Amino acid sequence: MSSQQSFDELNSILNTMKRNHIAQGPASAELRKDRLQRAVNLIKDNRDQLAEAMSQDFGHRSKYQSLVADIATTIKGLQHAIASLDNWMQPEPVFGLEGELQAHIQKQPLGVVGVISPWNFPINLAFGPLAGIFAAGNTAMLKPSELTPHTSQLLAELIGRYFEPMELAVVLGDANVGQDFSRLAFDHLVFTGSTAVGKHVMRAAAENLVPLTLELGGKSPVVVGDDANIQMAAERTLTIKTFNVGQICLSPDYMLIPEAKRDEFVSAAKAFMRQSFATMQDNTDYTSIINPRHFERLQGLLDDAAQRGATVISLAPQGEPSIDEATRKIAPHLVLDVNDDMAIMQEEIFGPLLPIQTYTQEAQAIEYINAHPRPLAAYYFSNDEQKQRAFAAHTTSGALVINDIMTHASIDALPFGGVGPSGMGAYHGVHGFNNFTHHKAVVIQSENNESGQRLRAPYGEKQALVESVLAQ
Structure with missing residues (x-):
């Protein structure tokens, strides 16, 4: 054609x-x-x-x-x-x-x-x-x-x-x-x-x-409960954030973690990246950004966040550039100290950038999610079954995955779709x-038309039938 x-x-x-x-x-x-x-x-x-x-x-x-x-x-x-x-x-x-x-x-x-x-x-x-x-x-x-x-x-x-x-x-x-x-x-x-x-x-x-x-799509959140295994949360989140380098509608778009666990998460993320990618720029396992326009857009998100006070941490292997225009490869970046004025918290990222917000009470994380458009997926890390049920009940998303990221997409028995803006x-x-x-509703009426008789005049003698239904 x-x-x-x-x-x-x-x-x-x-x-x-x-x-x-x-x-x-x-x-x-x-x-x-x-x-x-x-x-x-x-x-x-x-x-x-x-x-x-x-x-x-x-x-x-x-x-x-x-x-x-x-x-x-x-x-x-x-x-x-x-x-x-x-x-x-x-x-x-x-x-x-x-x-x-x-x-x-x-x-x-x-x-x-x-x-x-x-x-x-x-x-x-x-x-x-x-x-x-x-x-x-x-x-x-x-x-x-x-x-x-x-x-x-x-x-x-x-x-x-x-x-x-x-x-x-x-x-x-x-x-x-x-x-x-x-x-x-x-x-x-x-x-x-x-x-x-x-x-x-x-x-x-x-x-x-x-x-x-x-x-x-939208901005799919990852909430790390205060009882969660931080290493598990870091590894499972970054596994998907680096798959197709985050160019996935279900990719984690931001994290909400306990304030006291922020540094532990950063350390776990660095260790996992060293284990997963000894190199990135010449590594056939690491994918490029689709085109120059998206590449420049992601750079712009990082630059805007840094100019507005965010702390940007590159997870590139030691001695390698974090961003290479020739290969169009961008290493994963953690973006700390973010706020809603930053473009990275307003746009769907579609790349290997991970903004991180902190909270002191888990209710703050749920409140934040509910104050924003409903996401395609939400991810929650906690081993407390009561907290898992509460998170599921009090947030709305196309899907919810507990203690992992994106797993639902490969389960054929589950519906795949969004809700609201997602x-x-x-x-x-x-x-x-x-x-x-x-x-299509298909009805076959009986020969005696018993169920249809109530609609046929005269109606007077049928009044008792109506009264009996209304009395129930």
Whole structure:
């Protein structure tokens, strides 16, 4: 396909796909499984090419990270859908009806679903939604990110080999094409990206009343309880903060730790980084920032914080630069003494910078979280079960992970999604199937129409029935 299609051309593709979807009728379980298996085969057969394309787009990306997050995890989700599909597709019976009335809930495909996928995990965040979309019997149009051109082009070529155009169409192009894509009258639209862009997508979709799944982000907090193991908290937080160098919507965006434990945390963080990365700039395990614009933005966040009084601690290996423009690699940095006037506490970071605030009473940490937009995830370190329950009850986030970071994202049985400004709707596993399915109420009236008689005139003799209900 052309890399810069007009709105009219995109609309023509969608309308053709919609007509074809209706003409073909509901996709059988066998066809749905076949589409899911072809997606598995596409990723598995071409994993090395895909990993290389992602590395080209990033400047350098750890092959291991690509194989884990974009290849293996995605395949696992698709295979879970294949194994579960027969059960998911079953009509849901309704019980406790009057007389001989029958009813059930029919699981019906929506039609053609649009997917706008981002650059940070370009395979996982394209095929993750597609697992639910295909399982539910839909077809799809995919708009991958223009910020990963090698990966997007390769995806378009591979999808053309493994799928028919009426099953899965790929649209390449820049942000203007993305805007046109979001204006199309899909039967559902999935967008993964920033909250700011998500607002524009929602406005565009509203013109056609297109239902949305928005996977956004925000500032996901890590709260370290006063009873927590500080070394554990440091190691598990920095494991994810350095995975894809924090270019993850679920990456920890700031920490709240007891004031008395701040220095212990800093020491633990330094020790863990020495253990994990003897070098960074020439280390194939350490990923680059996606492009110069994001690289400069992260530098700006550090500079702004330092100018406003923050204490910046680099965790770069001894003798190495903390920031290298040639490699676009930025070492992890702890940013202490932060406040809300700093840009680093206002923007989603999407990089290896970790602001740290302190508290004297744990209630202050919960109060701080609740005074800010609801995050995509919250992370809480404590071994006290009562405190765990209290934290879960008194904070609202898309997900909560206790004593770890981001673990929920790889559990197919859990919904993946945000709440409020961090998103709406969810997918993964059965939650994706349900999200991309129309649950249609189906009622079969009995021959004697017993339940419908109360609506038929004359009403006088039926008054006693109404009174009996009101008296309950």
